[in-house]
Amino acid sequence: MASRIVEFTLNGRLTEVMVKPLTTVQTVLREQLGYTATKSGCKQGGCGSCTVLVDGQPMMSCLLPAEDIAGQDVVTLEGLTPRDGLHPLQQAFVDNYAAQCGYCTSGMILVGKALLDSNPEPLRDDIIDALAGNYCRCTAYEPIIEAIQDAAGRMAASNGKEAHR
Amino acid sequence: MTAQELNVVGQSVPRRDGLGHVTGKTVYIDDISFPDTLYLKMVRSPIHHGIIRGIDFSEAEKVPGFVRALTWKDVPKNIYTILCLIGVGPDDEPVLAQDKVLWQGEQIAAILAESEAAATEAADKVRLDLEELPAVFDVEEALKPGAPILKPWGTNYFVYDYEHGQSNAFRKVRYGDVQRGFDQADYIVEERYTTSPIEHAPTETTGCIVRPEPNGRYTVYTNTQALFFSLDNSALILQAPFQNLHFVGGTVGGGFGGKVDVIVEPIAILAAMKTGRPVKYRYTRQEEMRISSTRAAWRLYYKDGVMKDGRIIARQVISYHDAGAYNRHSPYAVTKHAANLSGPYNIPNVHIDAHCVYTNRQPSSAMRGFGVTPASFAVEVQMDRIAELVGMDPWEIRFLNAYRNGDMRPHQKEVEDATLIEVMQAAAEMTGHDLPANLKAMSSWDKEAQHG
Numbered sequence: 001m002a003s004r005i006v007e008f009t010l011n012g013r014l015t016e017v018m019v020k021p022l023t024t025v026q027t028v029l030r031e032q033l034g035y036t037a038t039k040s041g042c043k044q045g046g047c048g049s050c051t052v053l054v055d056g057q058p059m060m061s062c063l064l065p066a067e068d069i070a071g072q073d074v075v076t077l078e079g080l081t082p083r084d085g086l087h088p089l090q091q092a093f094v095d096n097y098a099a100q101c102g103y104c105t106s107g108m109i110l111v112g113k114a115l116l117d118s119n120p121e122p123l124r125d126d127i128i129d130a131l132a133g134n135y136c137r138c139t140a141y142e143p144i145i146e147a148i149q150d151a152a153g154r155m156a157a158s159n160g161k162e163a164h165r
Numbered sequence: 166m167t168a169q170e171l172n173v174v175g176q177s178v179p180r181r182d183g184l185g186h187v188t189g190k191t192v193y194i195d196d197i198s199f200p201d202t203l204y205l206k207m208v209r210s211p212i213h214h215g216i217i218r219g220i221d222f223s224e225a226e227k228v229p230g231f232v233r234a235l236t237w238k239d240v241p242k243n244i245y246t247i248l249c250l251i252g253v254g255p256d257d258e259p260v261l262a263q264d265k266v267l268w269q270g271e272q273i274a275a276i277l278a279e280s281e282a283a284a285t286e287a288a289d290k291v292r293l294d295l296e297e298l299p300a301v302f303d304v305e306e307a308l309k310p311g312a313p314i315l316k317p318w319g320t321n322y323f324v325y326d327y328e329h330g331q332s333n334a335f336r337k338v339r340y341g342d343v344q345r346g347f348d349q350a351d352y353i354v355e356e357r358y359t360t361s362p363i364e365h366a367p368t369e370t371t372g373c374i375v376r377p378e379p380n381g382r383y384t385v386y387t388n389t390q391a392l393f394f395s396l397d398n399s400a401l402i403l404q405a406p407f408q409n410l411h412f413v414g415g416t417v418g419g420g421f422g423g424k425v426d427v428i429v430e431p432i433a434i435l436a437a438m439k440t441g442r443p444v445k446y447r448y449t450r451q452e453e454m455r456i457s458s459t460r461a462a463w464r465l466y467y468k469d470g471v472m473k474d475g476r477i478i479a480r481q482v483i484s485y486h487d488a489g490a491y492n493r494h495s496p497y498a499v500t501k502h503a504a505n506l507s508g509p510y511n512i513p514n515v516h517i518d519a520h521c522v523y524t525n526r527q528p529s530s531a532m533r534g535f536g537v538t539p540a541s542f543a544v545e546v547q548m549d550r551i552a553e554l555v556g557m558d559p560w561e562i563r564f565l566n567a568y569r570n571g572d573m574r575p576h577q578k579e580v581e582d583a584t585l586i587e588v589m590q591a592a593a594e595m596t597g598h599d600l601p602a603n604l605k606a607m608s609s610w611d612k613e614a615q616h617g
Contacts, residue, residue, distance in 0.1 A: 036196035037189020039418075041368040042450040049368050077189035090187040094179065102186030103368040103418030109187065137368050137419045 008069045010035075011079025017066065025061035025069055026050045029076060037077035037106045041135070048134030051107035052076050058107075058114045060133070077106040080113060088158070089113055089151040098147035100138035107134050112148040121152060182416075193418050194388045195447060197374055203232055205436055205446035206284035208274040208291045209456070210266035213302075213525040214313060217264055219294035220274055228290060230283030235275040235436060237261040241404035246492045247427050250397055257316065258491040258528075260402055260431055266295070267315055267490035268525050270456050275432050277440060300525035304464055304485035307524050315490065315523045323488070323496045323521035334520070336503040340575035341514030343470075346479025350470030354551055357466055358543040362459035362487070365532055369418020371457055372447025373429050375437040383434050384411045389427075390420040398427040399434055410434065422531035426458050426493050458530030461498065462487040463539035465506075467547050470514075475557045475565050479514040482506045482543075486521050486536070489528035495521050498536035504576045505537045508544035509585045510566040515575035563589060564604045569612055583609040 001021045008015055010033070017028050026043070029035040029052070038061055041049035045063040052061045053075040080087050086094070089112050099105040108131065115122055115130040122130070127148050136144065185191035208220075222234050237243045237259055244256045244263075262273045274291060278284035301307045307321040315321055325333040347353060373387035389395045389412075396412045399405075417424060433446040448457065463486055470479030486502065488495035503519040552562040564586065572580045586609045593600045 030196075031198075036192075039193075039369070040195055041370070041418075044450060046450070047368055081188045086184075086187065093187045094183045097177070097180065097183075099180070099183060099186035101368070101417060101419045102182065102191050103193065105186045106189050135368060137366055137421070 004067070006066050006070045008071060009073045011075055019066040021065075021067070023066045025052065025054075025059075025064040025066050025074070028066045029061060035076050035078055039103055039106055041103065046135075047104070048107045048111070049104050051110045051134065053110055053114055056114060056117060058111045058130075058133075075110070075113075077109060080109065087113075088154040089116070089148070092147040092151035092154060093144075096143045096147040096150055098140060098143040100136075100140050104134060104136045108136070108144050112151065115148065116152055116155060120156060122148070124149070191416060193369055193416055194372055194374055194386050195369070197386050199374070199376055199443040202374070202443040202445050203277045203279065203436065203440055204281040204284040205433055205444055206276050206278070206281070206288040207272040207452075208276060208288050208293070210262065210269055210271040210273055210295070211293070212266065212295055212297050213269045213300035214298045214315075215266055216296040216298065217262060217266065217273065217293070218296055221292035221294070222274075224290040224292065225276060225287040228278070228283055228287040230279035231287045232277040232279065232440065234291075235261065235277070235432065235439065236273075237263045239439065240402065240431075240435060242402050245398065245402050245427075247394070247398050248492065248494065248497055249401070250394065251497075253492065253496050255318070258493070260435075265298075267523075268527055270527060271490065272432075275436060277436055277444065302524050302526055304462075304487050304520070304522040304524060307522050308485075308520065313525075315525070321523045323492065323499070323523075325496075325500075325521075336499050336517075336519040336521070338503050338506075338515060338517035338519075338575050340516075340573075340577070341479075343479045343481050343514045343516035346514035347468075347470040347481075350478055351473045352471045352551075352554055354469045354471055354547065354554060355467065356543075356547060356550065357464070358539070358546065359465075360461075360463045360539045360542065362462045362527070362529060363532065364454050364457070364459050365419070365421040365423030366453065367417075367419030367421065367423055370448040370450060370453040371424055371429055372445070373433050374443060374445040374447075375430075375433045376443040377437050377441055378411075382409050382411055383437055384413060385430055385434060387412060387414045387430055388417050388420075388424060389414055389430065390417055390422070390424040391427075394425070395427045395430050399431045402427075402431040403435060403438070405434075422460075422533050422535060423457055425531045428457070455527065458489075458493055458528050460532035460535060460538075461489075461495065461529035462526075463502075465539065465543045467543060469547060469551065471551050471555065473555060475551065475555045475562045477510060477512050477551065477566055479516075480507055480512050481516040482518070484517075484519045484539075486519070487526060487529060488521055488523050489526040490523060491528045493528050493530035494535065495529060498531070500536070502536035502540050504574070504578075505540040506544070507575050508541065508548075509568050509583070510544075510548075510563075511568040511572045512566070512575070517575065560589065560593065560598065560600065561604065564607055567607075567609075569609045571612065585609065 039049035041047035276288040436444040465484040468481040499521040
């Protein structure tokens with residue numbers, strides 16, 4: 001089958017790529033466009049290290065055909081990072097020692113972003129549910145949960161609301 | 166340095182790599198790419214044990230993108246063992262299998278191709294002519310007469326031959342008179358303990374990318390946990406001057422001991438040498454699970470002589486470590502294991518035979534405290550059983566038998582760093598367990614403050 005052009009928004013910029021059928025979003029991001037914050041831990045939807053946001057929803061880019069994101073809005077960890085400083089989630093991950101080897105961190109932060117966008121004051125169980133598809137083999141789940149709770153508080157505070165934790 | 170500068174202990178220090186991790190800027194080996202890179206995939210044994218009669222590359226060579234194959238004949242020093250660096254031998258593992266295979270998954274030939282997909286397809290199309298041999302998967306079966314013999318020296322065990330000039334079929338520890346201890350004991354407590362293999366399963370799989378440099382050197386970007394250990398072994402295998410290899414690493418996406426064997430680098434460097442092109446060799450998730458070393462399976466037989474008051478006066482342990490097909494870190498694991506089978510307890514009569522056994526299973530190697538953890542598991546379950554038998558509190562029996570500074574350990578090492586008593590006192594306090602006054606008064610440093 002012939003390659004075709006897929007047009008989508010990547011981190012706010014209109015992007016065009018030429019893809020062979022069944023090329024995954026992971027391959028497009030990492031190998032065609034050089035966005036390597038999206039990791040490749042298993043290529044079988046098992047680890048969550050390749051998580052990206054598609055129209056705000058966390059998805060495993062290793063299982064997602066590039067043709068399926070045509071016209072959609074894709075955000076990677078590169079897109080979350082502000083020009084100066086860090087996003088509150090990133091700062092909370094640093095301050096809470098929520099990254100050890102770092103290989104799962106990109107996926108964890110993006111899952112946290114999607115959660116806080118839809119649920120700004122998550123309960124602990126909401127965070128645990130949201131992280132269910134993301135492996136951390138350094139067993140740092142507790143600091144990750146704490147970091148997301150911490151970020152929720154920071155974001156609420158910066159929105160002028162009282163932080164609920 | 167002033168006292169003002171010495172202020173790190175007790176403080177939380179920001180991670181050096183933390184900002185890289187949270188922004189995705191940390192560079193792992195899979196994030197490095199070079200033009201003209203070749204991809205390496207292994208042809209692996211589909212059987213557990215057999216003789217290699219022939220390898221047919223003719224169909225593989227027809228795959229578009231196929232570049233070349235490598236076999237053992239291409240490897241300058243094909244048979245190696247990584248712990249040769251600390252005097253362990255003899256060499257036992259081929260980089261690429263020569264005349265036989267000892268485990269399902271063993272690497273037989275390396276395929277180089279223009280893309281990962283082409284390398285995978287070509288590796289699948291290599292035809293192997295193998296004569297299957299009987300296999301052995303159980304450590305005790307492997308030591309019985311008539312078992313298939315895996316090693317060229319005619320046994321299925323590692324020979325510990327540097328003990329007092331003697332050759333030993335196992336790591337041996339002898340201390341006191343264990344039979345006399347059993348004769349004096351009020352109870353004999355016998356138990357069998359087993360542990361299973363565990364895969365480290367790092368989120369980032371094992372791999373490296375090698376680039377030939379214009380000055381004749383090779384830069385090796387690798388996620389090994391043991392950079393110079395891997396460099397040294399690679400240079401020995403390739404018979405290359407050490408200074409021709411430049412290893413770049415330190416960023417590891419999870420290791421846990423699973424990335425201290427030397428498996429991917431030597432063959433990838435060789436491939437770069439043979440082709441003059443960058444070469445990438447990274448395990449798939451399936452290879453990480455099925456091919457990379459595991460924590461070993463162990464089987465331990467304990468026999469303790471115990472007095473009515475809870476003191477352990479004699480211990481005999483026969484233990485078996487399943488090394489799988491090859492050494493890797495196993496001989497060292499068994500030595501550490503043998504030194505820890507009495508646990509942190511003072512036992513006057515000890516007899517240990519710790520066997521490092523080869524089977525036709527996936528090789529086992531290093532993983533967090535390897536060799537020691539199965540010993541600790543068996544020791545502590547044994548302590549609970551003994552406590553129950555003599556009707557004693559599990560805390561108290563551990564204080565009663567705890568080693569203290571100045572005690573002699575069975576492998577003839579005087580204890581200098583005991584803190585077991587203090588750790589147990591702190592643990593009791595933290596968990597709200599009220600210890601009797603006599604246990605609270607004990608000390609690792611003061612043997613006068615006796616139990617009871």
